[in-house]
Amino acid sequence: MNLQEHLDESPRLKTWYEGMTAGMKSSAEEGFSHFVSGWPDEAHGFTHGEYLEHCDEVAHDLFMEKFLEMNMDIHHGDDMPSITVEFATFKQWKEGMREANPDRDDLGFYNYPCELCWSPLAGDRYAVTALPRDPAKTPNYETFRVCSDCHQFIANGQLPEE
Numbered sequence: 001m002n003l004q005e006h007l008d009e010s011p012r013l014k015t016w017y018e019g020m021t022a023g024m025k026s027s028a029e030e031g032f033s034h035f036v037s038g039w040p041d042e043a044h045g046f047t048h049g050e051y052l053e054h055c056d057e058v059a060h061d062l063f064m065e066k067f068l069e070m071n072m073d074i075h076h077g078d079d080m081p082s083i084t085v086e087f088a089t090f091k092q093w094k095e096g097m098r099e100a101n102p103d104r105d106d107l108g109f110y111n112y113p114c115e116l117c118w119s120p121l122a123g124d125r126y127a128v129t130a131l132p133r134d135p136a137k138t139p140n141y142e143t144f145r146v147c148s149d150c151h152q153f154i155a156n157g158q159l160p161e162e
């Protein structure tokens with residue numbers, strides 16, 4: 001059975017599919033036409049700003065550790081000790097964040113509609129990204145919290161159960 005035959009057979013599927021494709025169409029009109037499963041690192045908060053904050057904390061903790069260690073015997077006129085900090089690279093930090101959050105694209109339960117098909121039922125939401133048709137012209141992306149039906153279709157091309 002092809003897609004159309006499936007949809008013709010089930011009113012529920014048909015409503016869902018029309019909702020989803022309408023959502024995709026309005027995104028495509030803004031230049032974001034290519035849907036993929038998951039969100040980019042930045043959408044999960046794995047940004048360069050967060051990385052710098054992380055480095056700041058690492059340096060601060062190390063300093064405090066050293067400072068407390070020698071606090072007992074700091075004397076007037078003493079110099080501070082030298083501290084060597086080895087920071088993870090931005091790439092290493094991002095990889096670590098991804099490893100620490102393997103389920104980050106399962107967004108959990110939401111009480112508001114799927115952002116793509118607008119099915120009004122509350123439920124589990126999953127991360128989906130619409131990428132630009134022309135990255136040179138539209139150098140960004142759109143993120144969506146979608147229902148499991150929409151997510152499954154985008155991730156594997158599978159139709160939902162009826």
Ligand SMILES: [Zn+2]
Pocket residue numbers: 020114115116117118119146147148149150151
């Ligand atoms: Zn949906």
